[in-house]
Amino acid sequence: MNDIASIMTLAPVIPVLVIDDAAQARPIAEALVAGGIRALEVTLRTPAALDVIREMAKVEGAVVGAGTVTNETQLQSAIDAGATFIVSPGLTEKLGRAAIESGVPFLPGTANAADIMLGLDLGLSHFKFFPAEAAGGIPALKALAAPFYQARFCPTGGVSLATAPTWLAIPEVLCVGGSWIVPRKIEDYAAVTAAAKAASQLAV
Numbered sequence: 291m292n293d294i295a296s297i298m299t300l301a302p303v304i305p306v307l308v309i310d311d312a313a314q315a316r317p318i319a320e321a322l323v324a325g326g327i328r329a330l331e332v333t334l335r336t337p338a339a340l341d342v343i344r345e346m347a348k349v350e351g352a353v354v355g356a357g358t359v360t361n362e363t364q365l366q367s368a369i370d371a372g373a374t375f376i377v378s379p380g381l382t383e384k385l386g387r388a389a390i391e392s393g394v395p396f397l398p399g400t401a402n403a404a405d406i407m408l409g410l411d412l413g414l415s416h417f418k419f420f421p422a423e424a425a426g427g428i429p430a431l432k433a434l435a436a437p438f439y440q441a442r443f444c445p446t447g448g449v450s451l452a453t454a455p456t457w458l459a460i461p462e463v464l465c466v467g468g469s470w471i472v473p474r475k476i477e478d479y480a481a482v483t484a485a486a487k488a489a490s491q492l493a494v
């Protein structure tokens with residue numbers, strides 16, 4: 291799995307994970323994979339995140355990436371922990387160049403035309419659209435996708451199971467991202483598998 295397009299098309303949804311306890315990493319990843327969701331974005335928002343990546347990477351079928359990567363140091367730590375793709379909330383030239391140089395599949399956040407132009411200049415073509423709802427929602431992405439017809443997107447930020455189908459109906463959208471599948475306080479792994487199943491069955 292060495293290109294971002296393949297990772298984006300494993301399932302219609304990439305779950306955005308905020309996990310506080312590394313002991314929950316494997317059961318959560320197993321529950322998601324059982325529900326048909328393989329690409330897992332572990333955000334670097336908790337002290338446990340790098341351990342979570344290490345644990346999830348042991349789960350068969352899981353394709354584990356790091357999210358909330360904002361600089362080169364985090365990029366390297368995530369790769370060292372076993373992240374096989376990298377997601378960032380925004381795009382800087384420094385981070386973009388470092389990610390490209392490392393060879394890791396990279397999905398940088400973009401919210402406007404200038405962000406996308408920076409990405410295209412760097413040779414990137416697949417972007418997160420973040421924060422999707424707050425940055426103008428579906429009308430904004432449709433307007434951006436017209437001039438940047440070569441770009442492909444993963445809208446993230448405010449997307450839900452209810453709104454995902456409308457986003458996924460946009461031809462330039464390969465998948466959506468969202469935190470709704472795995473709540474931060476989790477007790478019921480069967481519910482995670484059920485939510486993953488519902489998400490994995492969305493039409494693309």
Ligand SMILES: O=C(O)C(=O)C[C@H](O)[C@H](O)COP(=O)(O)O
Nearest residue numbers: 333357358379446447448468469
């Ligand atoms: O952590 C990152 O790298 C981000 O860019 C932010 C997340 O992708 C969104 O916060 C998910 O949004 P919700 O699904 O509305 O919770």
